[in-house]
Amino acid sequence: MTLDGKIPGGPISEKWERRKFENKLVNPANRRKYEIIIVGTGLAGSSAAAALGEQGYRVKLFCILDSPRRAHSISAQGGINAAKNYRNDGDSIYRLFYDTVKGGDYRAREANVYRLAQLSVDIIDQCVATGVPFAREYGGLLDNRSFGGAQLSRTFYARGQTGQQLLLGAYQSMLRQVDAGNVTLFPRREMLDLVVVDGQARGIVTRNLITGDLERHEGQAVLLCTGGYGPVYYLSTNAINSNVTAAWRAHKRGALFANPCFTQIHPTCIPVSGDHQSKLTLMSESLRNDGRVWVPRKKEDTRPPEQIPEEERDYYLERRYPSFGNLVPRDVASRAAKERADEGFGVGETGLSVYLDFKEAIDRLGVETIRARYDNLFEMYKHITAEDPYKVPMRIYPAIHYTMGGLWVDYNLQSTIPGLFVLGEANFSDHGANRLGASALMQGLADGYFIASYTVANYLAGASLSKVSTDHGAFKEAAATAQARIDQVLRVKGTRTVRQFHRDLGHIMWDYVGMARTESGLNAAIQKIRALRDDFWKDVAVSGEQSNLNPMLDYAGRVADYMEFAELLALDALHRNESCGGHFREEYQTPDGEARRDDDHYSYVGAWEFTGVGTQPVLHKEALEFQEVRPSQRSYK
Amino acid sequence: MPAKTITVNLKVWRQPAKDQPGRMVDYVAKDISTDMSFLEMLDVVNEDLIRKGEDAIAFDSDCREGICGACGCVINGIPHGPDAGATTCQLHMRRFTDGQTITVEPWRAKSFPVLKDLTVDRSAFDRIIASGGYISAGIGGAQDANSILIPRSIAEEAMDSAACIGCGACVAACKNAAAHLFTGAKITHLALLPQGAPERALRVVRMVGQMEAEGFGACSNEGECEAVCPKLIPISNIAKLVREYTRAWWRGTT
Structure with missing residues (x-):
């Protein structure tokens, strides 16, 4: 498999314009014929649903909690970056781009980051138009503050609740489309599998968390906006229900997982x-x-x-x-x-x-x-x-x-499975090996409001999509796989709770795959993770029944996936014999303790292909080319 | 303050499913660190129940830092418990004494049916916001953000209302199960801003109509909602709701 980032040609500042023009369009009258599945209602999911719904597509939007307004984007506190240069202190799109590539320790794709910096400006305008109450100065103009990794003030904020206000803005815009009949909401649903038909993503299997029923949903494209995988460490700043399950199950269906070892420690x-x-x-x-x-x-x-x-x-x-x-x-x-x-x-x-x-x-x-x-x-x-x-x-x-790694996507945010798009923290694309503060909100809204609607339309207009119903064999097989996993968890009837296993996994991850990693430590971690995973399937205790609201059963499924995913994270950290950004290998540091990158050997995106639980995944490399910013030893001295 | 360990006696509402009867069940929570949050204490109780093969107590929670609005139970008769300006997840066990009895119940309101134990269905709130609780700005093509000047005092006042987390404590505290504080907060936030002006009258009429259709009660101005709001949203938001509604009526929007 060759990884083609599908980066448009031309100068960096014109790439996105060029791609927008190259893209095929879907006639407004035809948009209602397409059904688009969006999983997740954080900034990326809600904004994508608002944008696609407004254009006239029929959107089915799934959320794991009781209301889309509670997605974890809501917890972001400090702010959102934008290259507005309202302070007249030297900001520009190019500087935000430069700061983000440098802040990511030269492990992000330049073209994606440049587009992000360009769109940052539109995001602020859009948010103000929808009534986000950003902080203001006495003259009525927008206020800014500074964030790490920048020597100027480009961060817009709403007290310490910026994520909340941006999410509620996107949520309201999305509900406007619910009101208009373009978006249908499915709350308290968890995605348990991706359905692939003829090599294309054509639907999902979800569990109704109130009744326990498995449900099948068909569509012409699937957008995963399901966030990161921080809770693989048990203790994190992530919410209790944040999980890797949707991304991991898509990975098992063939989507490559990129740079999982790039995790951010705040x-x-x-x-x-x-x-x-x-x-x-x-x-x-x-x-x-x-x-x-x-x-x-x-x-x-x-x-x-x-x-x-x-x-x-x-x-x-x-x-x-x-x-x-x-x-x-x-x-x-x-x-x-x-x-x-x-x-x-x-x-x-x-x-x-x-x-x-x-x-x-x-x-x-x-x-x-x-x-x-x-x-x-x-x-x-x-x-x-x-x-x-x-x-x-x-x-x-x-x-x-925060986790910079995620499902691999090309410039169009499409994964290695045609029709499966991945937005926001769930993809790997924009932050390299370290994300700068106030950039996650920016990415979620850029992907959802301004990118997906163009690239998804291009896919739909160009793809040959056969008629598929939820009785198709692929749906039956996916539903049976999901059911088998639930049965397996309930059958164990062991003595240790899911939380105990999760906590033990977290200790392994924090001790060996945390802030400082070594070859021997990572090897030990992999052995310990495998042993713990075996124990889990022998001794996990889950009470309650499947056909009822049962948060412990939901939790068991998520921890079971972490047990598999954790190994991939450790493997990725083991293979990357360099230190960069959030990935710090003790063997590779400068005499004064700073991270030492190895651009000759590791200037690539490491995207892993699933080959089975406990077997060696296959590594695919997407070389990173830096035409604008010359990689150098990052210095903040 | 150094942590110590206490034992508390819980009386928890257990209800197997939506249309089934429920009852209060006694549990003893032993060796609880006073550094634990209230929900972490419930986690400990659940761990014991699971080890005994019993069904764990179902409750919603997500961010556990007071911003997502997922959690909430009535603790000793008060939604979110005894701390003012805090959600259930922000309540810590240092607020309780050794040997104390604590009752734990779900939000009680017709419009928030209990799904199981302490978990309720609050989707009525989403439907209220979907009935005009937004500004109809299309995606793309917005004017430059600084071309709309908003005095700082207005922006701050709008932010005070926008801070609502949609937890539903206001409804749970109200003897009429009214949703006026929740609805009023969104109406106030959007009515204060120039961007919200064009839809101002229609918005309040539609949102209030949906609020009533969902079965929430009338407001009798007693202020329990304000007293329990974890974000300290004042009852003046309800006055604003009434004022906006009256304004719409005068203009013939109703």
């Missing part, structure tokens, strides 16, 4: 307090605009922070990276925190945290300004820790947050 999360914890909570990167990160200069210093005088504090980010300071990219900030904690300078009961201190900002700007900027985050912190960050520094530590 530097500012509330630290782990005990084994009972079900998730970790992010404290937005925007806090690093005003908060200063430090640890004591003295090892194992147990004095409370306010008793440690200024000269005995180590503001290690400002010390190591004077030009970006506290606003270095996430991968760099996370590793720096781990380095200090590993050396014994960490704070808190476990020693696994560092301070994020607002005292200087409060003294300089006044408590009211800080309150206006971050109050909901400070409140959230207080609820969880019972400490008041207006008075004592926050304690933070890195945690799994």
Whole structure:
């Protein structure tokens, strides 16, 4: 299989225009003849449903929760980037493109990133038109803040709830199409398989999470907008229901999975307090605009922070990276925190945290300004820790947050299965080995509002699609496969709960496939994952029945998929003998502890083909060509 | 505050399915760290039930940081429990004492039928928003974002209303099971913005009509909704709803 990214010709700034013109169109009168399945209602799914519904396609939209408004995009706090240059501080589409390619440690496709930067401008306009209440200045113009990896202010925000407001905007636009009869909603449905007929994606099998019934849905194209796979680490900032199942089942049907080892560890999360914890909570990167990160200069210093005088504090980010300071990219900030904690300078009961201190900002700007900027985050912190960050520094530590890897897609966002498109975090395309802050929201909306409607139309207009009903053999086989897996889980009747297995898997992943990886550690991880997977199928305990609402059964299916997927993630990390972005292999670092890339051997997208559970997958490579930005050692010093 | 361990006695509403009778069932939650969230405590209770082969308590939850609106139960008679301005997932066990009895019930409202245990069907909220709770801006071709000037105070006020997470606590707290705070918050958000002006009258008429069609009750201005709202959305949003509705009536939209 050769991976053709289908990148349009011509200068980078004209590629998307060219592709839009090359694309075939579907006559408005014919659009109603096409049924499009969209799975997931986050920013990518809701915006794609709004755009395709508005154009007149019949859209079936599936969501795992009770309402599309709750998708995990809602948790994004800090903001969304756009190259508007409203601040007159040197921004441009080219600079956002450059920052994103560099921030991704030169492992993203240039043409995709450039398009993303171009569309960023339209996204802000679109969101304002639909009533998103972005922060404003007194003159009524839009306000901006800074985010990591950039030396200017290009981030638009709505308090600390930007994801919520953008998602509700897309949700409302999508519901407008429900109102118009173009989009049909299917809440509380989980996709359990992709149906492929004659090599084309033609439908899905879902489980109705209220009745337990398996349902078959046919369409002419399937769009997966199902997010990332962070919870393979058990504890992450992801939501409880975020999972890899839809993507993984599509992978098993032939869609290649690209760069799974590119996982993002966010530097500012509330630290782990005990084994009972079900998730970790992010404290937005925007806090690093005003908060200063430090640890004591003295090892194992147990004095409370306010008793440690200024000269005995180590503001290690400002010390190591004077030009970006506290606003270095996430991968760099996370590793720096781990380095200090590993050396014994960490704070808190476990020693696994560092301070994020607002005292200087409060003294300089006044408590009211800080309150206006971050109050909901400070409140959230207080609820969880019972400490008041207006008075004592926050304690933070890195945690799994986002996954850059995902199903492989070409420039048209189409996977290796014709008719299967993958949008948002679920695909691998735009962030390389590390995503910059405030770029996930941008990608979700670019893919959904502005890209999919063009490329899906081109596919439909050009594809030869036979008539397929849900009685087709492929539907029956997919439904039977899904049913067999449910039966298998219920048959075990073991002694250990799904959560116990998930937690054990998370420990393996965090310890060996987390912030620092080694060849021997990854080999050990693969063995441990296989052993745990065997145990799972021998000893998992699931109570309740299939034909009823049973969240534990849903959870068991997802963890079963993580058990398989985790191995691929570790294998990918093992094969990539270099450090880049979120993938840090201890063997490959510079003398001062920075990531050392190997462009001669690893400047490619690693896309894996499924060959069976526990058997070696086949690696396919898409070479990355850099014509605009010359890859160099990333420096934020 | 260092964590300690407590034991609490739970009385939990168990109902096998939508149209079946339910009842309160007693459980003892032992060795609960006061650092746990309320939902993590329920996770622990569920782990024990599963190990005993019993059906786990079904409840909705997703982000577990107070923004998605998925979680919510009535804890000791109060939707989302005793902390003001917090969702159920943000409530921590340090708020309870050793040996305390805690009742846990689902939202109770005709328009939110119980599906199982603590899980209810809130799709009525989606249908209210689908009845005009949007701005009809087509995708593509929007004017430059800064060509619409919105005074900061107006943008902030709109944001106060837009902060609603659609959890349904307002309905659960209301003796009439009214959805005026939820509906009023969206109407207020969009009515305050210039982009929302053209559809202002039709929007309030349609949304209120859908709200009534879903079977939500009338508002009798007692303010329980405001008291339990995890995002502290004020009852003035209901006044705004009424004002918008009256305005539409005067203009002959109803």
